[in-house]
Amino acid sequence: ADHCFDYPAHPDEYNWSNLYPALHGNSEVEFLDVGCGYGGLLVTLSPMYPKQLMLGLEIRVKVSDYVNDRIQALRVQHPEMYQNIAVLRTNAMKYLPNFFHKGQLQKMFFLYPDPHFKKAKHKWRIINKWLLSEYAYILAEQGIVYTITDVKDLHEWMVVHFEEHPLFERLSKGELESDPIIEKLYESTEEGQKVTRNNGDKYVAVFRRISDKWKD
Ligand code: SAM
Secondary structure, eight states, X not given: OGGGOXXXXXXXXXXXXXXXXXXXXXXXXXXXXXXXXXXXXXXXXXXXXXXXXXXXXXOOHHHHHHXXXXXXXXXXXXXXXXXXXXXXXXXXTTOHHHHSOTTOEEEEEEESOOOOOSGGGGGGXXXXXXXXXXXXXXXXXXXXXXXXXXXXXXXXXXXXXXXXXXXXXXXXXXXXXXXXXTTHHHHSSHHHHHXXXXXXXXEEEEEEEOOOTTOO
């Protein structure tokens, strides 16, 4: 239950240097992997963007403990590397504005999110109208949201919700080609590797956080 989750009243009250002991200072988390599972994406992106702080959110305690152990072991094996990734156990559907300032994030990742197939369970999908406004709030303008799933119905659901939201637009195929992260969405994570083993399909959709027209 949620009473197990510790969360700050405000992002500045959280002790970020615990998560990134070698890199504390003025930098803030810029990449967020929502429902990071076993952490494969963080481990892949860490050396690609060594200056950016990245955080995985994971609700399952055993899984988040595993990711933490994995990162600590990598830091011991490669003392100059993997200082920019960390994991936090929390419910990403509830506390994001407690952890991140408005406009803080450059990238958010939703890789193979739980599909919640039954209609009565759709409200548990991590992409929905209400949560998209929260994601838009913590994303920087021009920030990017990456999604991939093997479930066609969920892919279509995510596309419709992002396209209907006034603060997001979908990136074109051409725009995707120049982004080195795209190819990493398919195989970096444990779930992506499982889908490959089962010969599943993979559907990618990427969106940009556009600027707030009403602002000025
Ligand atoms: N992204 C990973 C991958 O590609 O391997 C994991 C995919 S797995 C199907 C979905 C993950 O999201 C699970 O590890 C689950 O525990 C986590 N999750 C589900 N709901 C969550 C929530 N509300 N907050 C944080 N994590 C959540």
